[in-house]
């Protein structure tokens with residue numbers, strides 16, 4: 001690669017959802033490669049067994065090197081509960097995490113990526129500046145209250161069309177990218193370095209564990225780390241400035 005006088009701006013951010021006891025293991029991996037993460041914490045997540053929640057002291061330790069964001073109080077599916085309940089889930093989740101931290105949080109993530117326009121308004125009214133969705137395959141943020149991402153640390157079957165496009169319809173390359181989400185994540189990073197943009201990798205520590213994907217994740221983090229000129233930031237850095 002030649003040195004261009006004006007290389008495209010490349011921003012790397014990562015986010016990790018739910019507030020699981022394995023989040024510190026994931027944070028250690030990020031630290032090893034100098035990559036910043038935003039951990040979206042649902043402090044009373046109903047989908048976890050009680051012993052699987054990240055305890056408040058663990059949240060505070062994560063916050064020393066990474067960002068903490070809101071993810072509702074108990075990880076209910078927002079479209080399936082009443083407006084009043086949804087508003088309380090969003091606000092009370094923010095309040096509880098802020099009490100744990102003794103500091104304000106500014107970013108939010110919709111549980112399961114499920115929301116409608118009323119929830120966007122609730123998130124704005126609660127004082128958040130950015131809300132992440134689960135939409136993927138973008139090198140831009142889009143609407144900050146429906147922020148899109150690049151890749152999920154997980155093998156999605158629905159990625160077939162994207163994989164084929166990334167592989168220039170080469171079936172051998174497509175097969176490799178389809179079978180290995182780490183290769184897919186790396187191909188997206190290469191595209192981001194070439195074209196510029198925001199590379200947003202996200203996932204769940206419990207899912208990495210359940211699928212035995214720690215080595216794949218480390219391979220991706222190592223590949224995208226310590227690149228000259230690349231900015232490594234938390235999700236809050238994607239909040240548009242007010243002027």
Ligand SMILES: [Zn+2]
Pocket residue numbers: 017018071075110111112
């Ligand atoms: Zn979640």
